[in-house]
Amino acid sequence: MNDEELIERTLAGDKEAFGKLALKYQDRVYNLALPIVGNPEDAMDVTQETFIQALSHLSGFRRSSRFYTWLYRIAYNCAVGSLRRRRRTVSVDAVVEEYGDSFESNVEAPDARARREDDVRILRAALAKLPEEYRVPLVLREMEGANYEQIAETLAVPVGTVRSRLHRARAALREALERAGVNA
Numbered sequence: 001m002n003d004e005e006l007i008e009r010t011l012a013g014d015k016e017a018f019g020k021l022a023l024k025y026q027d028r029v030y031n032l033a034l035p036i037v038g039n040p041e042d043a044m045d046v047t048q049e050t051f052i053q054a055l056s057h058l059s060g061f062r063r064s065s066r067f068y069t070w071l072y073r074i075a076y077n078c079a080v081g082s083l084r085r086r087r088r089t090v091s092v093d094a095v096v097e098e099y100g101d102s103f104e105s106n107v108e109a110p111d112a113r114a115r116r117e118d119d120v121r122i123l124r125a126a127l128a129k130l131p132e133e134y135r136v137p138l139v140l141r142e143m144e145g146a147n148y149e150q151i152a153e154t155l156a157v158p159v160g161t162v163r164s165r166l167h168r169a170r171a172a173l174r175e176a177l178e179r180a181g182v183n184a
Contacts (some may be wrong), residue, residue, distance in 0.1 A: 036132070122180040
């Protein structure tokens, strides 16, 4: 069953249909929230709040965009709202820990592994220092695989703004990594 059918069934009162939508998108919402709020527990709270908000506002979904783009915008707003409420510094430690295995190899020599772990630590710190307006599109593009149009719709900015923010984010990240001695 596609998203449209599940939305229609949910609006008709079928709660299981919305459960299927939630199951389909929960990991993606969590992965969007995690680098914004900075820790797994808060990301789970944001994920839950996102689906509560989505269910309560589903009748207002205009269908001029795809469901997951609409859902991502809700998730982004919930994550930023959570962050503002907690007044915390955003960290991407949990993201790098979750995706860190992609940076490591089990067959590396101990010294190579130690260098790699240092590089991951430096990358984590560099990502955390990026302003939110650069970090979020970078995470959406590089970790979620969203295209420019999807990012623009999610963040409610023009595609040109997404392109420039991604360019600046990559340049800032590259510069920070080079300063730290990591090949970018």
